[in-house]
Amino acid sequence: xxxxxxxxxxxxxxxxxxxxxxxxxxxxxxxxxxxxxxxxxxxxxxxxxxxxxxxxxxxxxxxxxxxxxxxxxxxxxxxxxxxxxxxxxxxxxxxxxxxxxxxxxxxxxxxxxxxxxxxxxxxxxxxxxxxxxxxxxxxxxxxxxxxxxxxxxxxxxxxxxxxxxxxxxxxxx
Numbered sequence: 001x002x003x004x005x006x007x008x009x010x011x012x013x014x015x016x017x018x019x020x021x022x023x024x025x026x027x028x029x030x031x032x033x034x035x036x037x038x039x040x041x042x043x044x045x046x047x048x049x050x051x052x053x054x055x056x057x058x059x060x061x062x063x064x065x066x067x068x069x070x071x072x073x074x075x076x077x078x079x080x081x082x083x084x085x086x087x088x089x090x091x092x093x094x095x096x097x098x099x100x101x102x103x104x105x106x107x108x109x110x111x112x113x114x115x116x117x118x119x120x121x122x123x124x125x126x127x128x129x130x131x132x133x134x135x136x137x138x139x140x141x142x143x144x145x146x147x148x149x150x151x152x153x154x155x156x157x158x159x160x161x162x163x164x165x166x167x168x169x170x171x172x173x
Contacts, residue, residue, distance in 0.1 A: 012096035014104030019095070021108030022115070025149035029116035032145045033128050042130060053135045059142040060126040077121050084118035102160040109153030116146035 036042045036056075048056040062077075091111050098104040120127040129142040 008096065009093055010096050012098060014098040014101065015095055017101060018098060018104035018108035018111070021105045021153075022112035025109050025112030025146070026116050029113065029145040029149065030119060032130075033116075033120065036130050037128065047132070053133060055132045055134070056130050057132045057142055059129040059132075060124070061129050061142070062126040074125075077125055081118050081121050084114045084121075088114050088118075100160055100164060102156050102164055106153040106156030106160065109149040109156070113146035113148075113150035113153065116149070117144075120146075 036058075042048070042056060042058045045056075045058075050056055063080075088111050091107050091114070095104060095107045095111070098107055117127045127144065127146075129144045129147070131144065132142045133140045
C-alpha cells in the first residue's frame with residue numbers, strides 16, 4: 001500500500017515524457033559545457049563574437065540567476081545544491097500530477113536544467129555560463145543550455161496555464 005502511494009506521488013501518466021525532456025536537456029547541457037571547456041577551450045579565448053548581438057564568453061557564476069546570492073564557500077555551494085535537490089524533488093511530485101504534454105515537458109525541462117547547474121556547482125564550484133546577448137550597449141546576463149531549458153520550461157508552463165487547451169495525456173494501455 002505504501003509503495004503504491006509513493007508511486008502515485010512520484011509517477012503519473014505524463015512522467016515518462018517529463019523525464020525524457022529532463023534527461024535530454026541535461027545531456028545537451030552537460031555535453032555543451034564539456035565541449036566548451038575541454039575541446040573548444042573557451043577559457044583561453046576571451047570574448048568570441050558569433051553575431052553582432054551574441055558572444056561566446058566564459059563566466060563562472062558562483063550564485064544563482066543573474067549572479068544573485070554568490071556563494072564563495074563550500075557551505076554556500078552545498079546550500080545551493082541542496083536547494084536545487086529540493087526543487088527537483090518538488091518538481092518530480094508536480095510532474096507526477098501533470099496531465100498535459102506541454103506541462104510535463106515544461107516541468108521536465110526545468111528539472112533537467114536544475115540538475116545540470118547543480119552538477120556544475122558540485123564539480124566546478126560554480127556554474128559555467130557561455131552565451132552573452134547584447135544590443136545597443138545593454139548586456140543581458142550570461143547563460144548556458146541549462147538556463148535555456150529552464151526558461152523554455154517555464155514558458156511552456158505559462159503557456160499551458162494561460163492559453164493551453166488542457167488536453168490530458170492519455171494513460172498507457
